[in-house]
Amino acid sequence: MPRAITFTSSTPIRVDPNLEPGGTPSAPNVIPWPRDESGKLKVLSICTCGLSAKFPFCDGSHKACKDEDPSKTYAYDAATKARTEV
16 A cells, blocks of 8 residues: 655664663664563564554554555655555
């Protein structure tokens, strides 16, 4: 299902399992790997729809795409998730 997604970053996001939560990242684009309450590394779901507010991680926003027509291209408003056909 085609989607028009605008990316504004020009650098990758690095998820570092060695960076403790609250630790000092080696660069602005480095974030700690999410951990559960006991400090164990969590399983990550990576966003592939481009709509997640927690990109590059999935936040469930892909549910808005469930009834897309695969023969059409859509754009989504970043704030409201309102869909328009492109």
